[in-house]
Amino acid sequence: MSEHRIELTVNGNRHIARVEARTSLGEFLRDTLGYTGTHLACEHGVCGACTVMVDGDAMRSCLTLAVQADGAAVTTVEGLAQADGTLHPVQQALRDNFGLQCGFCTPGVAITMAAVTRDNEGADSGAMEEALTQAMSGHICRCTGYQGIRRAIRQLAGVSA
Ligand code: FES
Ligand code: FES
Known part of the structure; x- marks a missing residue:
């Protein structure tokens, strides 16, 4: 299985990783980077549980490949509140x-x-x-x-x- 180097920011934190081409962004966020606030359910683009922002746009992370997020700024639910804990x-x-x-x-x-x-x-x-x-x-x-x-x-x- 081919692997690709990707570099992205998640909630302002820079990450560099190697991912298989078939890995979804949702899997990558959860399993590789530990942003488990992003939930995967249907994995068919239906339920919306996996939604994250990619360069400001709300996107289904189950239908987005991690390699497509190379160079992007991703925001997960962990990135919504302010650093002092004030809720969005x-x-x-x-x-x-x-x-x-x-x-x-x-x-x-x-x-x-x-x-x-x-x-x-x-x-x-x-x-x-x-x-x-x-x-x-x-x-x-x-x-x-x-x-x-x-x-x-x-x-x-x-x-x-
Ligand atoms: S997991 Fe249901 S839309 Fe992505
Ligand atoms: S699915 Fe339980 S609160 Fe929405």
Whole structure:
């Protein structure tokens, strides 16, 4: 099996590694680098649990090869909070609104929400709520019935409950 040298940053930390061409970014993040906050479930691009940011874009790490991330800046859920432990606003909103139960889907949900809120910064409440709600169509949560996630979205969008 062919191996390739890759160099990337994850949450601002530089990593150099050799990976097999077939290794997914999700496997690489978890098994080689130890960023186990990224969850792998369906590994078919359906559930969204594995979502990470690659150069700022939310991407399925199960469908992205590690070699495709060569030279990229990757952000995982471990990189959302500030160094002092202050939660990212999307993490705080999910926490405030019981937007998680088992938490398996939550890293992917939080990464997507972080990308969407950043991309729609300055949008009005309705547009932000719509963008976040649309983005959640790419995430499967088996626990919450999505109601807590929807409350978190309204908090992020500044919509009164
Ligand atoms: S594990 Fe990647 S979308 Fe489900
Ligand atoms: S909180 Fe359990 S799958 Fe979403």
